[in-house]
Amino acid sequence: MDNYYHEQVTLEKKLPAMIAVLNKNEIQKFFPHDVFVPTHWHRCLEICLLENAEVILQIGNQEYLIDDDFTCINSGVVHSLRARHIKENPHCLIVLISYDFMKTYYPDIDEVFFDLSLKENHDDLKKLYRRLEMLYLQQDQYTYLDINACLFEIFALLLREYKVNKQDIKRKSNKNQDQIKAILTHLHNHYQEPLTLNDMADSFYMSKEHFSRQFHYYVGQTFRDYLAHYRLYKAYEDIIHSDMAIQDIARIHGFSNVKSLIKLFHETYHQTPLQFRKKMSRN
Incomplete structure (x- = not known):
């Protein structure tokens, strides 16, 4: 896509x-x-x-x-x-x-x-x-x-x-649509860095509260949840298609520690990253 x-x-x-x-x-x-x-x-x-x-x-x-x-x-x-x-x-x-x-x-x-x-x-x-x-x-x-x-x-x-x-029909303003696209562009380009809500709000000259409301309205998730799942999405290929250590994958893709990656992966795929890697390798 x-x-x-x-x-x-x-x-x-x-x-x-x-x-x-x-x-x-x-x-x-x-x-x-x-x-x-x-x-x-x-x-x-x-x-x-x-x-x-x-x-x-x-x-x-x-x-x-x-x-x-x-x-x-x-x-x-x-x-x-x-x-x-x-x-x-x-x-x-x-x-x-x-x-x-x-x-x-x-x-x-x-x-x-x-x-x-x-x-x-x-x-x-x-x-x-x-x-x-x-x-x-x-x-x-x-x-x-x-x-x-x-x-x-x-x-x-x-x-x-x-x-x-x-x-x-009633349409949301083009200005807001363009702004959320710019926000997501920035997030996807910098997801490996230690991004915070305050950092993102400051980058787009918005208060933290206004940024949070706009982000949730247009994306359907909180900024924190979206960033975590996007990092998981990017880490998935390395987990499945490489033999890199999970802690290295967590570091490369912006997770604060390996435990947070393992926890989110298990919540999403119902297995640990290593269990899932072995299963996919057998398949």
């Missing part, structure tokens, strides 16, 4: 989108437990079809349960994700459509967003997604043309059936 945590999206060659198909093993590897995908944003429109899986999509302080349905993340929206329950034979098709592509063919894209809740039944969109997946998995040298045609159909359907004009 451009920097903030502004997620850099790499598009497919000859396609105005990033496409990924996740099978059972890949989903279970990505969501081993109630895993935390930290708050981030990207310019692409992200619409994913989840089947036989439940996830919690968080946008600001609002949580949405997605159960055997689509997630829809509009361009520039700050969001996070965590798994709630992975059922038998889960399946996920992820599609991120290029902002530049949408802007080219619909110049007013900045004045609208897409809301899938406008319709209870998403069979029309599912039909296009199934065709897109079939094309993506059975490619020849010309299939990219068929995939592009399918992406055009998906975008046209979104505009016809799911488009909402921004001026028609």
Whole structure:
């Protein structure tokens, strides 16, 4: 999944989108437990079809349960994700459509967003997604043309059936959205350092109380909890894919001591880091 945590999206060659198909093993590897995908944003429109899986999509302080349905993340929206329950034979098709592509063919894209809740039944969109997946998995040298045609159909359907004009609803101010993006950029760039609430508030010329309220409102977590979980998110790869000592991993990723890393890891994954590393190595 451009920097903030502004997620850099790499598009497919000859396609105005990033496409990924996740099978059972890949989903279970990505969501081993109630895993935390930290708050981030990207310019692409992200619409994913989840089947036989439940996830919690968080946008600001609002949580949405997605159960055997689509997630829809509009361009520039700050969001996070965590798994709630992975059922038998889960399946996920992820599609991120290029902002530049949408802007080219619909110049007013900045004045609208897409809301899938406008319709209870998403069979029309599912039909296009199934065709897109079939094309993506059975490619020849010309299939990219068929995939592009399918992406055009998906975008046209979104505009016809799911488009909402921004001026028609109450929106949080762009200024506050930009500010929280800047705060998260700073946090993600400096998470290995001993950041404090006072440090962050001072950096953005805010009182500690106002900073705390704004952060919780837009991110859905306290600053302290978010920082701890983001450090865990960054430490996870080193725990699983290296033989580094856990105390070294804790130090590298900003934990005050190894005990705090082990405690948070156990609360999240229900095992110690070493137990989980051994389990993943066997798998």
